[in-house]
Amino acid sequence: MVYSIRSKSRSIISSMAALKTSVESIFVGSPINQPAGSKTMKLEKIRDAQQGFTPVLKRRSFSKLETSSSSTAAALTRDRTSYKVQDVAKSCGGLDYFEEMKQRFLSFKKNKYFEQLEHFQNLAKAQSPKFMVIACADSRVCPSYILGLQPGETFMIRNVANLVPPLENGPSETNAALEFAVNTLEVQNILVIGHSDCGGIQALMRMQDDVDSRQSLTENWVVNAKVAKFRTKAYTAHLSFDQQCRHCEKESINRSILNLLTYPWIEERVRKELLFIHGGYYDLLNCTFEKWTLDYKGSKVDEEEVGRHSIKDHSFWS
16 A cells, blocks of 8 residues: 555656646756756746737747647647737737827827927917817828818818718717807818718618617718708718718718808808808829808708808819
8 A cells, every 4th residue: 555655756757857847848948958047048038928019929939839758738728828829919009009109108208399499399289270170080091190280270170971961960079069160279171071982971861760769879960961962862862881981971071161140159250251161072092172162141050950051262172
């Protein structure tokens, strides 16, 4: 019996030694004839990787595991390594993104902020933009980038499908921004920018007209452009869905422009020629830009929300 216990003890000790040797060979290479400094350096790399800084545990670890003499140790270590590699990859993916963002910020600070230090310090005290831009939230439409707008030049609001709801529809972030821009900042121009391939307009064109059928927040928002949809359907019934959407993208811009006139404090300033309203359309595929200005004298908003608009100074940038 004593012999049996001793035999089992030796077996357990041998297994533990094999496991130790296997793990050491996996993470730090062969322990024979290896300088202590090299082993320490590799252990530091492993520690860093486990903390999420460097994903050093890659396919090389898996190949060594597959040739390990201890199948049990290899299986346990492989599962643990696989988990950590996945975890590190997710962590590093996020870190890489913000690292890129950090570098862009530091580049801005070095190459623009410090070069225009007086300008940015003045902006820190107050703003006095001459323009307000209402644009779509679409990630491909970045007015500051495509139009070269600089800090302090433009007060901006972005929403789905670049819509301006009429005053009667109640408070929204868009008309709150309008109120501040027009009454406090006293901007002189409002530019509503639409674009091609607009998902918000496509949602509008697909949705049912029945109020009870609205299923999403998006549908309840884009319905602000329902007049543009009705007019589009009336004039383009013979066209394809994509062509109808393109027509509605521009029609909704003009509808938003007319909706701006439902705000008395905007209409008054437009009438006195203290404020001018413009429309813009950015074609993503062809990289062209249309711009036009509302002709106030030839435009009218009636109680049935149909109204009419007249434009001037229509230009095409290509």
